[in-house]
Amino acid sequence: MADKILDVQDLKREFQMGSERVRALKGVSFSIEQGEFVTIMGSSGSGKTTLLNILGCLDKPSEGNYFLDGVNVKNLSRNELARLRNNKIGFVFQSYILLARTSARENVELPLLYNAAVGVKERHEKSIKALEAVKLRDRLDHLPNQLSGGQQQRVAIARALVNEPVMILADEATGNLDTRTSYEIIALMQELNQEGKTIVFVTHEPDIASFSSRTITLKDGKVIRDVKNQDKRSAREVLMSLPITEDY
Amino acid sequence: MKPLSLIRIAWRALLRNKFRAFLTMLGIIIGVGAVITMVAIGEGSKQSIRDQLSGMGSNMVTVRPFSNTTVGGGARLGSTGLQTLKLEDATAIQKQAQFITAISPAVSANGQAINGALNWPTSIQGVSPAYLSIRDWKLNDGSSFTESDVNSAAKVCLIGQTVVKNIFSVGEDPIGKVIRFNKIPIKIIGVLEEKGENTFGQDQDDVILAPYTTVQKRMLAIDYVQTIYASAHDEQSSAAATNEISDILRKQHKLKNGDEDDFSVRTQAELISTISSTSQLLTVLLAAIAGISLIVGGIGIMNIMYVSVTERTKEIGLRMSIGARGIDILLQFLFEAILISITGGLIGVTLGITASRLVNVFLSWPTLVTESSIVLSFLICSITGVFFGYYPAQKASRLDPIEALRYE
DSSP, X not given: OOOEEEEEEEEEEXXXXXXXXXXXXXXXXXXXXXXXXXXXXXXXXXXXXXXHHHHXXXXXXXXXXXXXXXXXXXXXXXXXXXXXXXXXEEEEOTTOOOOTTSOHHHHHHHHHHTOTTOOHHHHHHHHHHHHHHTTOGXXXXXXXXXXXXXXXXXXXXXXXXXXXXXXXXXXXXTTTSOHHHHHHHHHHHHHHHHTTOEEEEEOSOHHHHTTSSEEEXXXXXXXXXXXXXXXXXXXXXXXXXXXXXXXX | OOHHHHHHHHXXXXXXXXXXXXXXXHHHHHHHHHHHHHHHHHHHHHHHHHHHHHXXXXXXXXXXXXXXXXXXXXXXXXXXXXXXXXXXXXXXXXXHOSSEEEEEEEEEEEEEEEEXXXXXXXXXXXXXXXXXXXTTOOEEEEOOOXXXXXXXXXXXXXXXXXXXXXXXXXXXXXXXXXXXXXXXXXXXXXXXXXXXXXXXXXXTTSOEEEEHHIIIIIIIOOSBXXXXXXXXXXXTTHHHHHHHHHHHHHHHTTOOTTSOOSEEEEEHHXXXXXXXXXXXXXXXXXXXXXXXXXXXXXXHHXXXXXXXXHHTHHHHHHHHHTTOOHHHHHHHHHHHHHHHHHHHHHHHHHHHHHHHHHHHHHSOOOOOOOHHHHHHHHHHHHHHHHHHHHXXXXXHHTOOHHHHHHOO
């Protein structure tokens, strides 16, 4: 049995919107083990975003427990949460969010600046290694506006990888990309997964779920489906089978 | 997070917006520059007034007869009309006073100085040889008269530059020449160096100095003195010297306890402090105006930092999501504000010093850049940076990462 990276027990989250009380999560339970590639699906209003915020330690549950790598998030302060995000989680966002006018390497170095344990030399080495892992070794000093969308997202993935987190948390990470580039990013995720990285991919595209090893579907704040994917597709193969269009 | 990487982060953020950072700095640059220039102008004029007064002998003590009582129909007499100050008074002061280094009685007469065909209206001052050191006055040429000249009421004199110019033709050597003052022949044995105008615009060089006995006996036919000049040890002891002289003179004049002084003792130090405090007020006023512009500059920083925080909300959200704590964000923005104000301060100091020089060169106003004004304005602009940078930075640090990430 592999380690439980993530353990969610009867998670509830309520918001007070004026006089109304919105129950975004109504008791969600699941656990994710090391090395899994999980997609969390659901239409808008399903509580998907709320769950993502809690999994990413940006928000805390109203009720229930969330253990990340054995740590119960419920009892942590704002600063301790920041530390946890720094050490354990690598975020990948839909809109990349790279710092403008800042080189790819400096963008990747950013999480290390908030990690007191990492020195200058180590920071440089780690950032180069992370960019190598996303195949951007030759783009170290490029600025975001000199990179394509796919390349920018790969820089963002490198940034997520650099602090060696226990989990990569992707929020609609292919949402801004065209089909071909999306597959490239998924292929990269699959490779990282094969190397042992745990990946949690939040999306509303059913297509992407077919590349993961497990799919959790949310509806109205509850898990309605949690299935292991038996015939996982390879994004690399799909990419190869795509007709190469050169009309741009 | 280490301070060094904080500075690096802040510096990079500024470099990303060079022009805006510069515009923000401009307020501080002008503020600091103005403070330094204004204080330099104020201090410069203060210094030049001080120098001029010191040229008159800053430790000089002047004793004049004084009376509040009236004669005849109620008319009061001016100090020259009073005859209460005697030579014995001067001698007594010289013998008894501890704080006095030199003393000279003085009498003066007005008249026409004549050399051949040229003549010039001027005044002759009868003094003792010590007068030159009391007034801090030097000879350009020749030598001073001596005590024996005083004893014999010798007809010798020293003349000032203005007199030289008016009764001697260019190139003519006045030393050894005999001129006439009010028809009395008198021999020139020395020429005084140029002293220029005093603070009140009086020409100090329009004078002839002679032994006081000569003026008393040969010109005025009097035996009292009009003024006693004395020199205190230094500027600080002039107050003590004043009291001392008062005591001696009261005893000399046999004044009872309730009686008013029949003389007045004045020091240059009083005058200096009066004028200094006036120009001090000017300096403070100028500095205050310049200080206001520094505050305006600080408000500029605050404004830009607020805009910057709003504009970079997403960046703040990202930084928080990858592990920046509230304090990290706060410090980053605070450092940006401080960097802006300190860089602006440095440029402002340079500008201020340059401007002070230019004012000195092109307007020939005396300027004096003081270290304290540099340190002070630099300190103020650093504090300005912290003060006006804090609130925007605090706003940034309190953002909710979820909302910040979603901010468009």
